[in-house]
Amino acid sequence: MARRLGFGLRLQLVLALSAAFIIAFALLGVAAVQLGRRARESARVRDAEAAARVIAAGLAEGPNHARFVSLADAALGHGGIRGAEWERPRVQTWVRGVTGLGTPVEVPVEVRAPGGVGADTTRHGVVRLWVRPGDARAEAGFGNLMLFYVAFTGGAILLLTYLALTFLIVRPVEAVTRASERVAEGRLETQVPVRGAAEVAGLAQSFNAMARQLGAERLALEERLRQLEAARAETSAAQDQVLRSARLASVGRLAAGIAHEIGNPLAAILGLTEIARDADLDAEERDEFLARIQTETERIHRIIRDLLDFARQEQEPGAGDGERRADLGQVVADAVHLVAPQKDTAKLRIERRVEEVPPVRGSADRLTQVVLNLLLNAADAVEGEGDVVVEVAREGEEVVLSVSDTGPGIPEDVLEELFEPFVTTKPVGQGTGLGLAVCHTIVERVGGTITAENAEGGGARFVIRLPLA
Template sequence: MSERVADPFGRHAASRVRGLGLRAQITLALIAALGISVTLVAIAIDRLASRALEQERERAAQIAAEGAAAMIGRADAPEIAVDRVEHALMRPESVIGLAIVGDDGSVRSQRGEVGHGVIGEARLADGVVRVWVSSAIEGDGAGTALVRLVVLYAVITSLAMLVLCYALLTRLIVTPVEALTRASEQLAAGRGTARSPVQGAAEVQRLALSFNAMAEDLRRERAALVERLADLERATKELRATQDSLVRSEKLASVGRLAAGVAHEIGNPLAAILGLLELVRGGGLEPAEEAEFLRRIQHETERIHRIIRDLLDYSRAGADAPIGRADLGEVVASAVHLVAPQKDLRRITIEQRVPEELPRVRGEADALTQLVLNLLLNAADAIEGEGSITITIAEHDDQIALTVDDTGPGIAPEVRDRLFEPFVTTKPTGSGTGLGLAVCWTIVERVGGTISAEDAPSGGARFVVRLQRA
């Protein structure tokens, strides 16, 4: 039969339980044992009764033979005595044959069926008399009835013992086991108050006591687990609140660094512009000096414009614009062509290692050109003199890797972890905004790529950009 059994975690799963129940098994075992016992008793009684009847026939044959010998010994004429014996003893239900045998083995007289049934023998003066008694003498019916009565008594006694044993086993074993089973099912279903009554045989009582102790331990463990889960939930909420607070603090810190960087980068040229304007307004300057002051004012103004433009580029790089496809080889060639005429790169050799037939990558050509330009200018600023920059493009599975190596001093340890943050730079004040690499990171992130910095084998810096195939 199929029963639904609950697992230890409260879930219910259908499982098939095969076989008979404890009651049915005990009943079948008792019936089988008592049936075998009754059968053995009936066989034993039948054997004993048969043996008793056989002995009774032997005694009857011997008595008949002795009686015949006595009658023949008292008679004057043996032949007449034999006739009398035959008339007195031979009946269909008892003696069926009679013979007188001499000492020499000769048969003197013979009557009835000789050689059948049970034989009895008695001594004569000059021979023996032999009497044969039927195998079914009078009284066999009573013996058979007695056997049947004994067997019936044994069957009735066995049935009474069967009922008594069933009742005792049910009370001592079956009922307590069923109660223990129900309690275990309730406990498995999540009812912590489940208990098994302590009843039945001593072993079953000990089992019930052990189950109740286990159930009590399980209830305590479950309560402790619930309490620990509640503590964990409170701790999780506190941790989440702490994380939110840290995120807010980090955002505020980022905003603070951004504001400080903007104020610092724009404040210096503004202060210079104001000072120069005051000098121009004060008059008394030579035309050459006034032209120089105006040129410096224009230079500082362009510097402010460049800072604002870099900020705009940084903020716009993550805009939700469509992402196209670009030829990375053409992008590199265009960027190198743009920076080659600059004065700072005249003493720097730019080597391009770009294979032919490159697959296109995800991204807009203009944005990727700006990415390569920023990396080239960053490398040129790091070299500060003669040196070389190597641009390598290689395919790796479904990605295209762009590597820019320089022969500069490498990456300073103090800025390695914050290299792609805004306004992070190792250049002197007024020499850079610290937005170039931040813009690179934003461009690469938007197209689903990655950018990282490491030390180059030549001792300088290496920037690796990995872009996805289009």
């Protein structure tokens, strides 16, 4: 199960919507309360103005204290009116109720003074009503009611919005997330229901198409892997066949080279046998001839046994070349021992400079074939008479084996492709060009490398690097 990263989409939506609605509806609630307070204040002022006009109209016929008192008492207590004044120029102001506190509302009044018709006796006065401030408790109750209404409405809208986003976005996205986790586990047949908002439905369709494409590509890849595995098996079989063929070729060359080594002891055996049959020989002479016959026979047996041991493929069941261990010093000794009886190597001087090294990765039989091939090539290069140096030393986590000769060296035009099949420096008919290619294959199979170069003092030098076992 993959580790969850951060908050989920559902929680993020809740937090974002809650923050947005709290900010928006808090501002809306404050604005609504303030607007309501101002609206009620304006309504009281308008009611007070209407009452002031009524009083002013009742006093327009002339000053009458009783009428003023009657009109003022009728207005007091209504719409928050707590006091009334009739202020006239150069005349004492008539007052009723509590004045000087609250919001004043004034209405001008023209009063006709007595003096006869046509006399200019009009004087201006002002009727002033005092409106008390709004009741704080009532205002608080109204504000609380308004805030409750705003909060309730906002909560309902928040819940509906959350449910809508959950069904349209969150659940489809969660379905895509769970499906992607199943695909990551390798279940490429997974499909996601196409639902929700258009964008989310498009995402589900794209995911389904991707899953189908991945499934098809995996099937194609598996088929390709099967084909590659079959091709690898065929290639491995072909390489094994080439290795066996090269080995048999080396055996043939060794067999041809040791024919004279077997012929000479056989001739000696035949001669000694004829002499041993002579009846005139005493027992001591006959025993001497028989001992010489036995020595020559053992020599022939040893040569044939070494050749058969090299020719025989000794495979360990269940173990590949890279899983086997080989003593490189013994490998070099075996290869030199196989080359020694050859007629065309009689004058070849092989010097071994072998250090004590740990076992290396690889088959001793296959590595012997490699060293033998390099020794035979060196013998051909010096035409059977010259010096060959075999060195074995450890360098770090590798063992380095080198074979050097005093021949003419390797032409520069074939040096880069010397390990390619059918590339040879020998005259036509004297080499197949497969020996070094086989050596390259054997060394690479165990994780090693083989290179060729021309030595500074002349001649060719082959260097093999093998990993420790």
